[in-house]
Amino acid sequence: MDRADMGTKGSGGACGVCGGRTYLIERQGDRAHARICECSVECQVCGGRGHNLVEQEATFSKKVGPRKYEVLAPCACTLRIRRVARYNxxxxxxxxxxxxxxxxxxxxxxxxxxxxxxxxxxxxxxxxxxxxxxxxxxxxxxxxxxxxxxxxxxxxxxxxxxxxxxxxxxxxxxxxxxxxxxxxxxxxxxxxxxxxxxxxxxxxxxxxxxxxxxxxxxxxxxxxxxxxxxxxxxxxxxxxxxxxxxxxxxxxxxxxxxxxxxxxxxxxxxxxxxxxxxxxxxxxxxxxxxxxxxxxxxxxxxxxxxxxxxxxxxxxxx
Ligand SMILES: Nc1ncnc2c1ncn2[C@@H]1O[C@H](COP(=O)(O)OP(=O)(O)OP(=O)(O)O)[C@@H](O)[C@H]1O
Ligand SMILES: [Mg+2]
Ligand SMILES: [Zn+2]
Ligand SMILES: [Zn+2]
CATH class of the missing domain: 3.40.50.300 (P-loop containing nucleotide triphosphate hydrolases)
Structure with a gap:
């Protein structure tokens, strides 16, 4: 699989419906329509917030030395929602x-x-x-x-x-x-x-x-x-x-x-x-x-x- 896959996988796991892809493509009238699989609607990673606090480390001054701090990064589920919308x-x-x-x-x-x-x-x-x-x-x-x-x-x-x-x-x-x-x-x-x-x-x-x-x-x-x-x-x-x-x-x-x-x-x-x-x-x-x-x-x-x-x-x- 592609490296690009990794970000969006996760909650799909061994789902029998989507086969772990986390999304499904279905026919809706004359269009092909994608939606997020039930298994991945509720995100286990961010609890639905859509972003996670990620720990980073940086040295701002030599005196204090390396310090750990947290930043907000978009969760895989945010990416998933965006891609499904794009597919549609x-x-x-x-x-x-x-x-x-x-x-x-x-x-x-x-x-x-x-x-x-x-x-x-x-x-x-x-x-x-x-x-x-x-x-x-x-x-x-x-x-x-x-x-x-x-x-x-x-x-x-x-x-x-x-x-x-x-x-x-x-x-x-x-x-x-x-x-x-x-x-x-x-x-x-x-x-x-x-x-x-x-x-x-x-x-x-x-x-x-x-x-x-x-x-x-x-x-x-x-x-x-x-x-x-x-x-x-x-x-x-x-x-x-x-x-x-x-x-x-x-x-x-x-x-x-x-x-x-x-x-x-x-x-x-x-x-x-x-x-x-x-x-x-x-x-x-x-x-x-x-x-x-x-x-x-x-x-x-x-x-x-x-x-x-x-x-x-x-x-x-x-
Ligand atoms: N090699 C194949 N394996 C599996 N399914 C196929 C294969 N070739 C065609 N099909 C299926 O047959 C149907 C017709 O295929 P498709 O619409 O892609 O043909 P096409 O080459 O685009 O034809 P046209 O020139 O008429 O547009 C589709 O449902 C497609 O999934
Ligand atoms: Mg054709
Ligand atoms: Zn699924
Ligand atoms: Zn999430």
């Missing part, structure tokens, strides 16, 4: 309240990289330094948003980082609504360009209108210039070569052909060179294999392919 400002979708690194299961080693990259990022995040983000690209239902949610939960609740999650079409809709209320795009983008870590989901989605491209361009350029960390997920391909197009002619139905074309669409073409070029510098690129199964469908069909229960091969080290 992230804006993660309720359907992913359950998402953790532990319950993300790659079907085999080849599908393990997204988790490895996301987990490494979360566990090694340097609050004082600069951090390279990541971009996850892959087919639908392959756990991209799951990993974004797990990453942000870890950063906020375990490390006290400030973070936000935005789904791109909701962001555009919010800005449009803001326009109607007389706000400028900058006013809405402002807070998002300053937050420590921002996750932008569904990058490349939308109509690709000038408004959308300019909004995204401004947001990403601002974060790039401020050297802020940004995470992304997209259905569009990162691969530089459009390899599949030639195979299209061999397909039977126009529906198939359309699907292949959509699969083959490149993020670079969707977001334009300016944004793509910045992404290259800001992020580690992770592309899920095209054959990664859709977990939503697997679940609906009672997991006939047994993907969930296939033994997960562990890597010795990374």
């Amino acid at each position: 400002e992230v804006g993660l979708p309720g359907v992913l309240a359950h998402a953790t690194f532990e319950n993300y299961r790659p079907i085999d080693d080849a599908h393990n990289r997204p988790k490895t990259v996301a987990q490494h990022f979360a566990h090694h995040f340097d609050k004082k330094g600069s951090n390279k983000g990541f971009i996850l690209s892959g087919p639908v239902g392959t756990g991209k948003t799951h990993l974004l949610a797990a990453t942000l939960a870890h950063l906020v609740l375990e490390m006290g980082v400030q973070a936000r999650y935005v789904e791109i079409s909701l962001l555009y809709a919010t800005i449009r609504r803001g326009f109607q209320e007389g706000k400028s795009g900058g006013e809405i983008i402002g807070p998002l360009s300053e937050v420590e870590v921002l996750a932008i989901d569904e990058l490349g989605k939308g109509r690709g209108s000038q408004f959308e491209l300019e909004t995204m361009d401004e947001l990403i350029a601002r974060r790039y210039n401020a050297n802020r960390t940004t995470l992304f997920a997209t259905n569009y391909s990162l691969e530089p070569e459009r390899k599949i197009t030639r195979a299209v002619s061999g397909y039977q139905s126009t529906e198939d052909a359309k699907n292949v074309l959509r699969d083959a669409e490149l993020l670079r073409e969707r977001v334009g060179e300016r944004i793509y070029s910045r992404l290259c510098e800001m992020c580690t690129f992770v592309e899920l294999p095209k054959d990664t199964p859709d977990h939503r469908r697997a679940r609906q069909q009672g997991e006939p392919r047994g993907h969930h229960h296939a033994p997960v091969k562990m890597r010795a080290h990374r």
Whole structure:
């Protein structure tokens, strides 16, 4: 576990409800919501005062020598309350309240990289330094948003980082609504360009209108210039070569052909060179294999392919 964990642990102990994490994440409507576990609501350490007297020693004069004195320091429970409140400002979708690194299961080693990259990022995040983000690209239902949610939960609740999650079409809709209320795009983008870590989901989605491209361009350029960390997920391909197009002619139905074309669409073409070029510098690129199964469908069909229960091969080290 991280060093940053230590401050907030304590009263959780061996709690069967939160597993000692001291907080729980639950679905509340369309949002993921965190709250402090019953086991840790009443703080055993400070008795609810929120701070503790801590003994310190200092030498104020040579004549008197070292003297002990007491200062008030915030208790771990204060930190916990702050982090839980911060989590509830992230804006993660309720359907992913359950998402953790532990319950993300790659079907085999080849599908393990997204988790490895996301987990490494979360566990090694340097609050004082600069951090390279990541971009996850892959087919639908392959756990991209799951990993974004797990990453942000870890950063906020375990490390006290400030973070936000935005789904791109909701962001555009919010800005449009803001326009109607007389706000400028900058006013809405402002807070998002300053937050420590921002996750932008569904990058490349939308109509690709000038408004959308300019909004995204401004947001990403601002974060790039401020050297802020940004995470992304997209259905569009990162691969530089459009390899599949030639195979299209061999397909039977126009529906198939359309699907292949959509699969083959490149993020670079969707977001334009300016944004793509910045992404290259800001992020580690992770592309899920095209054959990664859709977990939503697997679940609906009672997991006939047994993907969930296939033994997960562990890597010795990374
Ligand atoms: N490898 C996995 N292990 C465990 N659960 C998974 C995995 N992949 C997906 N899931 C689950 O499947 C559901 C869909 O995953 P998620 O929403 O993260 O997909 P996505 O890649 O973001 O899809 P889309 O491209 O449609 O946004 C979620 O409930 C998620 O928890
Ligand atoms: Mg998603
Ligand atoms: Zn508990
Ligand atoms: Zn306390």
